[in-house]
Amino acid sequence: MKNYVIGLDYGSDSVRAVLIDTENGQELASDVCHYKRWKNKQYCNPSINQFRQHPLDHIEGLESTIKNIVSASKVDPSLIKSICIDTTGSSPVPVTEDGTPLALTAEFAENPNAMMVLWKDHTAINEANEINELAATWGGEDFTKYEGGIYSSEWFWAKILHIAREDEAVKNAAYTWLEHCDLMTYLLIDDKDLKTFKRSRCAAGHKAMWHEDWNGLPPEEFLGKLHPYLAQLRGKLYDETYTSDLVAGTLNQEWATKLGLTTDTIIAVGTFDAHSGSVGAKIDEYALVRVMGTSTCDIIVSAKENVGSKTVKGICGQVDGSVIPDYIGLEAGQSAFGDVLAWFKDTLSWPLDNLVYNSTILSEEQKAQLKEEVESNFIKTLTEQAEAIPLSESIPTALDWVNGRRTPDANQGLKSAMTNLSLGTKAPHIFKALINSICFGSKKIVDRFEEEGVRIDSVIGIGGVARKSPFIMQTLANVLNKPIKVCASDQAPALGAAIYAAVAAGIYPNVIEAAKKMGSDFESEYFPQEDKIEKYQELMDSYSELAQFIENQIEKKSLVTIE
Ligand SMILES: Nc1ncnc2c1ncn2[C@@H]1O[C@H](COP(=O)(O)OP(=O)(O)O)[C@@H](O)[C@H]1O
Ligand SMILES: O=C(CO)[C@@H](O)[C@@H](O)COP(=O)(O)O
Structure with a gap:
């Protein structure tokens, strides 16, 4: 039955x-x-x-x-x-x-x-x-x-x-x-x-x-x-x-x-x-499952004997049975992932929301049609244009901390920042920089797990971004230098x-x-592209430098505020 x-x-x-x-x-x-x-x-x-x-x-x-x-x-x-x-x-x-x-x-x-x-x-x-x-x-x-x-x-x-x-x-x-x-x-x-x-x-x-x-x-x-x-x-x-x-x-x-x-x-x-x-x-031992939506959650399961009494620093916990009973579930994540891009879309939408959709020249029906067309093409067009920018071209360095940092080492007081802007920087350049930033934030998490002795043999992506954005998934495979399978x-x-x-x-x-x-x-499965890995490593170094600088500045400022 x-x-x-x-x-x-x-x-x-x-x-x-x-x-x-x-x-x-x-x-x-x-x-x-x-x-x-x-x-x-x-x-x-x-x-x-x-x-x-x-x-x-x-x-x-x-x-x-x-x-x-x-x-x-x-x-x-x-x-x-x-x-x-x-x-x-x-x-x-x-x-x-x-x-x-x-x-x-x-x-x-x-x-x-x-x-x-x-x-x-x-x-x-x-x-x-x-x-x-x-x-x-x-x-x-x-x-x-x-x-x-x-x-x-x-x-x-x-x-x-x-x-x-x-x-x-x-x-x-x-x-x-x-x-x-x-x-x-x-x-x-x-x-x-x-x-x-x-x-x-x-x-x-x-x-x-x-x-x-x-x-x-x-x-x-x-x-x-x-x-x-x-x-x-x-x-x-x-x-x-x-x-x-x-x-x-x-x-x-x-x-x-x-x-x-x-x-x-x-x-x-x-x-x-x-x-x-x-x-x-179908998570398995040594697989990292990344739930990529508004935020990310990164989940690993490990046999109890492999974890023993070890505590993994800077993550969101290790809990007996939180994923599979009798296995330790380890969780990390980013407080904003898709939300970083949603924030940028929202910011760029200001003239549309305040001027175009309020305009008296357009009828209500025209406004509704326009809104629908813009909505369905917004991220798509930005993605296409960002993808077309060659890696050799200068783009900003951005941080993914618009909603603070969940891991490694939770600090929700951190804020995002961007450097390397010029008169030549256009919206797709910034969008590409933001995509890089969310992938670099992901790499920091993978690095932390590995530094702490947690083995990762494979990466599985689930969630809205994993299925909807091949460009982000390819960038992530290059940044992590690991293949990523996407759940159907x-x-x-x-x-x-x-x-x-x-x-x-x-x-x-x-x-x-x-x-x-x-x-x-x-x-589907995304594989790292050999010819791009080194360039992404260079960009990652700039991300790490900016991250360190901003974290130091915010820390100094909060010390001053406490005094
Ligand atoms: N094609 C896309 N490219 C980049 N980001 C996208 C795309 N489609 C959706 N997103 C982002 O994915 C997030 C929604 O993810 P989803 O997994 O559907 O929801 P939730 O996180 O609520 O479970 C939003 O932040 C949205 O901006
Ligand atoms: O933090 C957790 C789970 O621990 C998630 O619920 C949180 O990131 C929200 O996930 P979504 O972005 O809605 O998929």
């Missing part, structure tokens, strides 16, 4: 759902829902790096995407055995004692501090610095040691500490906090006991300093030195965590009715998008979630076996 499973992938801008045949991983239906309020830029303030999302965006997306795939596939709902949800992270949400997101209560419906704090929100830089300072000086265990030795403002405790200080009302009303992947899983299950609810190992280990060595989260004694609220919160969180091959519960009646599914549907433990994407791309599925994270769901439902004995049968194949 056929069995089907659903994988749900909450990205930064939209949620994607896939309905998968467990026998062969075939996708029977897929659907996407863009977050309505987020699209209208509600609750965000990019000038202070504040990025919040309203839970209604996520709940509406849950309902519409699953309903759409169930009806499009025409599969009998009783054959849909399980669902697993992956989301971005660390993206924590404050909730009441009964697990209701604060923003769904009347008092907090419009308060951004009561909403989900998206991974790329960097309002908690000071709080992350404080956590690092305390971890290094308090005299006890350094709880950052399995998280690369540096706690980031993108993560759980820094974000909660920031909100607790900034918003007394939210602090008082937030009984506890849930990572986004846990919240969406909790919403669907029947058992509503928050104390025994199975939280994600992946989220807890990579972002909340959870580790078996100290029996879970950092102790109250440590957290209390940051804020009494954090010490209190510790007791309302969790001690145990669970991998995503396990069952979190079964679908509750309310959501079974809404979605047209049965209450026998199993809901697996939640996880992060990059980690499930790696499973969808454009829904690798959702497919990975479906694979976890299949194991949770008992259809496969483990994630490795399930991924062999259900994981995506590759659609």
Whole structure:
């Protein structure tokens, strides 16, 4: 008898759902829902790096995407055995004692501090610095040691500490906090006991300093030195965590009715998008999977005996079972990748948005047509012209730090910079420089893994940029001087979630076996071009010099500010 499973992938801008045949991983239906309020830029303030999302965006997306795939596939709902949800992270949400997101209560419906704090929100830089300072000086265990030795403002405790200080009302009303992947899983299950609810190992280990060595989260004694609220919160969180091959519960009646599914549907433990994407791309030992979208996440799995007691410096954590149960999952990444190019596109669009699309000469219909044409050709034309610039021609040197630096060595206070501009520098030159910068930032990560003794034999690309930009992928292969395979599925994270769901439902004995049968194949491979490698090495040296200079300057400036 056929069995089907659903994988749900909450990205930064939209949620994607896939309905998968467990026998062969075939996708029977897929659907996407863009977050309505987020699209209208509600609750965000990019000038202070504040990025919040309203839970209604996520709940509406849950309902519409699953309903759409169930009806499009025409599969009998009783054959849909399980669902697993992956989301971005660390993206924590404050909730009441009964697990209701604060923003769904009347008092907090419009308060951004009561909403989900998206991974790329960097309002908690000071709080992350404080956590690092305390971890290094308090005299006890350094709880950052399995998280690369540096706690980031993108993560759980820094974000909660920031909100607790900034918003007394939210602090008082937030009984506890849930990572986004846990919240969406909790919403669907029947058992509503928050104390025994199975939280994600992946989220807890990579972002909340959870580790078996100290029996879970950092102790109250440590957290209390940051804020009494954090010490209190510790007791309302969790001690145990669970991998995503396990069952979190079964679908509750309310959501079974809404979605047209049965209450026998199993809901697996939640996880992060990059980690499930790696499973969808059939990650193996010594392979580096790069999820290349708005940001990058770089994932490696390693046998426990290969890692031993070694801690890898400057990455986003090494967690037992965060990707494949019983293997150590190592994560690194760039805070902006596609977003660097999106920023440039946005900047160049100023005259269009402010003058052309406001013009009284054009009718509304003409404006809409023009907008559509510009939109579909913008990145395409820039890419073509940037690619045509020979490597011998002078182009700027740029840094990829428009949203700070995630790895190596998290420092979200860093900013981007550009040198070598001249009167001859045109938009495609800058675009090419930005593409170089994101590839050089990637090389720094690969170099760090290798310097720390983590072996990388192959590179696999997944995500929007990997599939849509052959020019970026070729540049990356040249910069890394390694071949890169591109995963054929454009829904690798959702497919990975479906694979976890299949194991949770008992259809496969483990994630490795399930991924062999259900994981995506590759659609292309990029090889380094011998004649270009040396030139890219030269350009990389200029990037490294500029990076060092800017980092020193920013450090000096922050020392002056503190005085
Ligand atoms: N052809 C392209 N060339 C370069 N960047 C692109 C291209 N197409 C999309 N992008 C970038 O990819 C990012 C979106 O990646 P995607 O994987 O689709 O989403 P997400 O990161 O939300 O999961 C955006 O930053 C966008 O600017
Ligand atoms: O940081 C993580 C996972 O640890 C990601 O969720 C985050 O980079 C967001 O990924 P996307 O750019 O939305 O693919």
